Amino acid sequence: MEAENHRYNQIIDFLADAMTPQEKDQFKQWLNQSENNKELFLRVKIFWEKSEKDAHPSSVEAWDKIRQTIKDQNGDVLKMRFIKLSVAASLLLLLTSGWLIYQAKQNLIYYATNENSFRKDTLDDGSIIYLYPSSSIQLRKDKNILKLSGAAYFVVPKNCLNPLTVQVGGTNIKVKGTSFRVNLGNQKGDISLMVESGEVEWIQNHSHSQSLLVHAGEQAYFSNLQKSSWKEPKKEDIYIIYQPKLNHQ
Amino acid sequence: MKTRILLILLFSFMNGFPQVDNALKRMQLYEGSVYVTYGHRITEVFSELDYKMGVGLFPKTNIAFLNYQQLVLLMQDTAKREQWSQEKYMEARNRLKQHAPGGRIILYVERFDMYQTNNKFFFIIIRGNDENKIFEYQLPYKAAELVTTDVFSNWAIIDVDVPLPECFFIYVNHKMTEHLSDTKFLVEQNAAPLQKPAE
Numbered sequence: 001m002e003a004e005n006h007r008y009n010q011i012i013d014f015l016a017d018a019m020t021p022q023e024k025d026q027f028k029q030w031l032n033q034s035e036n037n038k039e040l041f042l043r044v045k046i047f048w049e050k051s052e053k054d055a056h057p058s059s060v061e062a063w064d065k066i067r068q069t070i071k072d073q074n075g076d077v078l079k080m081r082f083i084k085l086s087v088a089a090s091l092l093l094l095l096t097s098g099w100l101i102y103q104a105k106q107n108l109i110y111y112a113t114n115e116n117s118f119r120k121d122t123l124d125d126g127s128i129i130y131l132y133p134s135s136s137i138q139l140r141k142d143k144n145i146l147k148l149s150g151a152a153y154f155v156v157p158k159n160c161l162n163p164l165t166v167q168v169g170g171t172n173i174k175v176k177g178t179s180f181r182v183n184l185g186n187q188k189g190d191i192s193l194m195v196e197s198g199e200v201e202w203i204q205n206h207s208h209s210q211s212l213l214v215h216a217g218e219q220a221y222f223s224n225l226q227k228s229s230w231k232e233p234k235k236e237d238i239y240i241i242y243q244p245k246l247n248h249q
Numbered sequence: 250m251k252t253r254i255l256l257i258l259l260f261s262f263m264n265g266f267p268q269v270d271n272a273l274k275r276m277q278l279y280e281g282s283v284y285v286t287y288g289h290r291i292t293e294v295f296s297e298l299d300y301k302m303g304v305g306l307f308p309k310t311n312i313a314f315l316n317y318q319q320l321v322l323l324m325q326d327t328a329k330r331e332q333w334s335q336e337k338y339m340e341a342r343n344r345l346k347q348h349a350p351g352g353r354i355i356l357y358v359e360r361f362d363m364y365q366t367n368n369k370f371f372f373i374i375i376r377g378n379d380e381n382k383i384f385e386y387q388l389p390y391k392a393a394e395l396v397t398t399d400v401f402s403n404w405a406i407i408d409v410d411v412p413l414p415e416c417f418f419i420y421v422n423h424k425m426t427e428h429l430s431d432t433k434f435l436v437e438q439n440a441a442p443l444q445k446p447a448e
Binding site: 087 | 270272273276278279280281282283284285286289290313318321322325329
């Protein structure tokens with residue numbers, strides 16, 4: 001083992017040009033003695049050249065290299081932290097949104113009819129809704145607000161603490177225990193309201209102070225064009241609106 | 250062109266619904282009269298009725314119209330009030346679907362001849378805007394009722410078993426007259442005026 005180490009040292013001295021001419025001649029004689037020696041020399045030479053290439057020429061460059069490595073490592077750490085936070089925030093957002101959607105769905109009821117069908121529904125509080133063709137309602141149970149599109153007939157029990165509000169065509173109908181029929185009749189956005197029993201308060205959104213109290217046996221109208229509402233006694237189902245003058249025969 | 254055979258169906262859900270509204274009986278219509286029945290605007294386009302004003306005799310041919318949706322609502326109201334079973338409700342609903350998808354015409358007539366006021370002399374034709382025939386119905390025998398000593402009346406409920414357009418014409422004809430058509434009405438569905446009354 002000692003002899004082998006000695007040979008290694010000699011090869012390294014040769015490669016590092018650290019031999020006297022006499023030692024060099026002796027080393028070359030040894031090298032030419034066998035193929036094994038040449039092979040050993042080549043292996044050490046390869047290792048030596050590689051070591052020389054990796055060696056740092058100066059301490060300044062070495063420090064620079066060390067600093068750069070530390071900087072890269074810090075950058076990776078920050079990047080990892082950012083990714084982790086992003087993932088956590090996304091998960092939180094997803095969970096919150098899911099919870100909100102779930103809650104909203106729990107509190108939301110939606111019914112609709114096509115052009116040839118009617119629908120009758122009974123709500124938790126015992127209210128009955130008859131939905132006319134091509135109509136829909138959307139009920140927020142938590143706020144007791146019902147959005148109506150089309151026409152419907154309501155029979156609603158009295159609820160002083162949390163009265164039902166029907167939103168239709170930009171107006172609000174506050175229900176005070178009653179049965180009534182609402183019709184968002186035409187494309188102009190005109191609304192007709194007919195109260196059969198009890199009373200309702202009809203509030204226009206754009207002028208909240210103006211409200212109309214419609215009692216049983218009255219029907220009320222809201223003109224979207226004039227932005228005004230009025231009421232009149234309920235008309236008969238059959239009535240003449242124009243009668244021509246007669247020529248006596 | 251085929252004459253459609255219809256039944257005058259007095260459904261059980263008609264209980265409580267006045268078969269002929271008193272307002273329909275009271276109305277005296279002339280050519281050009283415009284009136285509203287159940288939200289539908291009806292115009293009497295022409296009439297060949299012979300008004301004997303000198304002696305105060307005014308014959309009447311008055312019609313009212315209910316569309317299919319209104320019939321279903323009426324049925325639902327009755328079902329609610331009378332607490333029908335699901336079976337009874339479905340039976341009535343199916344009958345409506347089958348016999349009255351076009352709605353219902355209520356006819357009220359007053360004449361001065363008892364024999365000629367029998368329903369068997371009346372027939373109804375419905376035509377579209379293009380005057381193509383959509384529906385025809387021959388009223389069955391039903392004897393006249395006495396209104397006063399000189400005036401006789403009759404009425405009928407006619408279910409229309411074909412879907413109808415938004416606007417259509419109803420001809421109410423009498424077999425014993427010399428006219429091709431006796432009374433023509435224009436029906437405009439859901440066209441009741443929504444106007445602020447004059448102050």
